[in-house]
Amino acid sequence: MAGKTLFDKIWEKHVVDNVAGGPSVLYIDRHLVHEVTSPQAFGGLKARGIKVRRPDKTVATPDHNIPTMEQHLPIHDELSRFQVNKLKENCEAYGVQMYGLNHPYNGIVHVIGPELGITQPGMTIVCGDSHTSTHGAFGSIAFGIGTSEVEMVLATQCLMQTRPKTMRISVEGQLKKGVLAKDIVLYIISQISTGGATGYFVEFAGSAIRSLSMEGRMTICNMSIEMGARGGMIAPDDTTIEYVKGREFAPKGTEWDKKVAEWKQLPSDADAVFDKELTFKAEDIEPMITYGTNPGMGIGVSHHIPEVKDIEAATQTTFKKSLAYMGFDAGDAMIGKKVDYVFVGSCTNGRIEDLRLFAQFVKGKKKADNITAWIVPGSKQVEKQAEEEGLREVLEEAGFYLRQPGCSACLAMNDDKIPEGKYAVSTSNRNFEGRQGPGARTMLASPLTAAATAIKGVITDPRSML
Template identity: 70%
Template sequence: MSKTLVEKIWDAHVVKSEEGFPDILYIDTHLIHEVTSPQAFDGLRKRGLPVLRPKQTVATADHNVPTIDQHLPIKEELSRYQVDMLTKNCAEFGVELYGLGHPFQGIVHVIGPELGITLPGKTMVCGDSHTSTHGAFGAIAFGIGTSQVEQVLATQCLLQQKPKTMKIEVNGTLNAGVRAKDIILYIISKISAAGGTGYFIEYAGTAIQSLSMEARMTICNMSIEMGARGGLIAPDEITFEYVKGRRFAPQGEAWDKALAYWKTLYSDADAQFDSVLSFDAADIEPMITYGTNPGMGMGITQHIPATAAQPDSEQFSYQKALDYMGFKDDEPLLGKQVDYVFIGSCTNSRIEDLREVAEFVYGRQKAPNVEVWIVPGSKQVEKQAIEEGLDKVFEAAGFGLREPGCSACLGMNEDKIPAGKYCISTSNRNFEGRQGPNARTLLVSPLTAAAAAVTGQITDVRTLLNHPELA
């Protein structure tokens, strides 16, 4: 019987399936952090239960951590408390913790892949919606709630309804200045922030297959932003080459055995998807959001769509979003001054992202009206950036390379955007107050963010790429 990739992995992990009930799904790897785990550990404690399989649980501190002076006590009381509780809980229950000061510390969705914890064919969960990132390796990975975190800690299983499947194909060659972030923002702008609800999405097509692993992670990371349960990409030689030799990846004979299995992880040619969508890479230009959900995005040269053009049921919320952002119908965004540029988050904080930004800003200077934060996704990314001299390039441009953490992706730590200020951000969400109370967020790729950093305004990066004398 022909199967999709999702069905192959799902069926291989079903412990029990019964008509009319959710499947009992076995979870290979459980990632935890300081925000959604304290209540789960408390639940175990009250019930007198251990963590069933602590070696399949990996913890790190990321959401609440500062990105400056991490060697000092955390200033914010709640943040300090949550990080301290993670340390206490992991010690008590025997869970490996990559906390502040550990060479493997970082954003949970960055350290999993770079350490070789994330592997094809796995089921992976975390109390964080952007767990879909790990699907880039051909894994079923999705976010769970705190009560489910407790379930997995106690049983290594979850009750889950098998999702519907959607295939999204992107074929063709990407235009200059267009990156993975632009691809996913374009898709979401076309199908809306709810267009993937109820589905697990497989991304396919020549444009997707041409992407690096880090770019694929960016695509899968934002699957949740179209309402999907998760997203994944079939593993291939690019995947295998990335995984090989990483710290916790299989070695020797175990590698050969794993590789043979991974090569079977693809959707059969005649597999049936519940929905199939196709896009042409040539239609995508650098993207930017203008509203308060990731579906409110457009090509950077376009004008904001009119409120009257929206469905009647959405016009009130649409206008409310524009009012919050300080924008108007049919307004262009090119040339609009910005206040902050944030390059980081689990979407775009990997070494490839930092390299691209450094290459673009080399020899250039930050605009005087902009504050730029560059936040690596992990201590390993930070270390590599310093070894490659990227920190010196950033310093010369007037940028600051901070320490690893979720940072200004969300207002849960010290890195908040002030009220009313505009932030060009490489993160994944532009909700009201996401980066701080009344902060205004515009989502873009790292390359477009770098262009805004040096010009001080929303800029079509292609106008700079096309002028070698400005490079």
């Protein structure tokens, strides 16, 4: 009998029942909730007179709609204020733990789960948010769900799911100077397209992936969604175990030893068979930047935008439309292009490691006058750590300001919107038309490329300054 993949092992352990010729009923270990996709779900429970089945397995935090300045004041935007207040009301009514605005554990849901030890290997984790795949970095099956499914999990702690196919993407070799996890994932998406992993759950493997910190692994799994995957995951190892150990809600004492022994059995067996396998060489990857309006339209920062003739015939119309929106021409160099805003943050790159990298790079330098920079920690804990490590001072001396935590300029649901026609280099995950504000033009990049750009005022290869 063939060995099992990491995905197989977790999935099989969580199947409660199988519908003949249909989906599986999957038990959910952790349900993460935020203010945008939960009001209708809680409303559905209320209408049917149902309780939350396992409030102890449910954790809530407002993140999408919260401002990242003056959080001690009432939220100015009426809809945002309503949604955040509704979450508080619902959590109180149903006995769900919520880390509200100004709570020391508040932050982006996909940042606080890991840092609090709520996210653990071998789990099934869901949230009404596509980037739930972030938690797969711990060796868990984590994926986003819709509002009706949020209601289903609240009511039953289970979910109807069709089993996806499995894919392994290996990145082998040593990363070159200035190349971060964000560059790896943008490179993979540029190679396989935004639909290249549709229908699959992807396991990322290989020596380059194993060399990454947990923060880097979370960045990779976070953006597995942008290649069309149902989710991404990385097998737990010593790096994972070391990260989880001692965190607030991590197992303790003998329970810890028992869990670690279980987690060590999770990695895919040597003879496990995947439905599809892809391999990339780490040395082929350079700092990446996007030039279009989806995360697959990315190139090495030193490259030129492709010519129309080099684009597949079927996507040429989209390609031209994309360039027209961005105000770019085919064949343009990316280096030297003007930029107005730099955003460092989001569930992709708002962790302490990201802020450290950015601060290290800008230390002793000065922000370009034409750049408006938003440096946003992913959580109150990240903000506190940045303070304690002296990162705020380093940033301020270089002309930057550390804002308060939240999703911020990732998705324009709060006050942090990029104005129409302006260019932003962003460490977030999506560059769709209007994603960062109506008419905003977004280029995705790593915190290092963002830092180099913020200092020079134009798109810059970070390697030229390292």
